[in-house]
Amino acid sequence: MLQKSLSFVGPQTNNALEYYHVNKAFISCQGIHIERGISDSNEMQALVKKKMIEISDEIYLLADYSKFGVQAFSRVDSIQAINYIITGSKKKQEQIQDFKELSIKVIRS
Numbered sequence: 001m002l003q004k005s006l007s008f009v010g011p012q013t014n015n016a017l018e019y020y021h022v023n024k025a026f027i028s029c030q031g032i033h034i035e036r037g038i039s040d041s042n043e044m045q046a047l048v049k050k051k052m053i054e055i056s057d058e059i060y061l062l063a064d065y066s067k068f069g070v071q072a073f074s075r076v077d078s079i080q081a082i083n084y085i086i087t088g089s090k091k092k093q094e095q096i097q098d099f100k101e102l103s104i105k106v107i108r109s
Contacts, residue, residue, distance in 0.1 A: 009044035017051045025056035026086075031070030032063045034098045037079050039072035046074035058083045065090040079104070 027049050031039040038061060040046040053059055059082040068087075085099055086107045096106045 005045070007045060007048070009042070009048050013048050014051045017048070017055060020055055022052065022056040024058045024060060025052045026060045026062060027052060027076075027082075028062045029067055029076065030072035032061065032067050032079070032085070033069060033071045034079060034102075036071045036075070038076040038082065039070070040074050040076055041072045043074040046076045049076045053077050053081050060084045060086055062086050064088050068095065 027038075029038045029049075030041045033039070038049075040049060053076070061082045061084065063085060065088055079099070079102060082104060084105045084107060085096070086109065087096070089108050096108075099106055
């Protein structure tokens with residue numbers, strides 16, 4: 001368990017997730033890069049997020065404007081693994097056009 005985020009991580013967490021199916025997964029990240037994909041600063045959290053992507057039908061990525069164009073330490077998955085990006089209104093339309101061209105729906109709040 002990571003005390004800072006109160007999240008369960010590691011091999012036991014991934015093994016436990018093998019027994020589940022998720023309709024929708026909402027996943028955060030430290031970086032989203034059109035070519036390098038989704039990334040996180042913690043390797044153990046990245047592995048759990050990767051497992052959640054594997055067992056889910058739809059993936060919603062939560063990323064504020066500061067995460068775009070960033071590659072953090074540990075890769076979670078390719079950008080094609082996600083279906084939706086939920087971001088704030090600070091992202092300009094032209095900055096998210098590449099994602100829309102990959103058939104990723106962008107929800108701006």
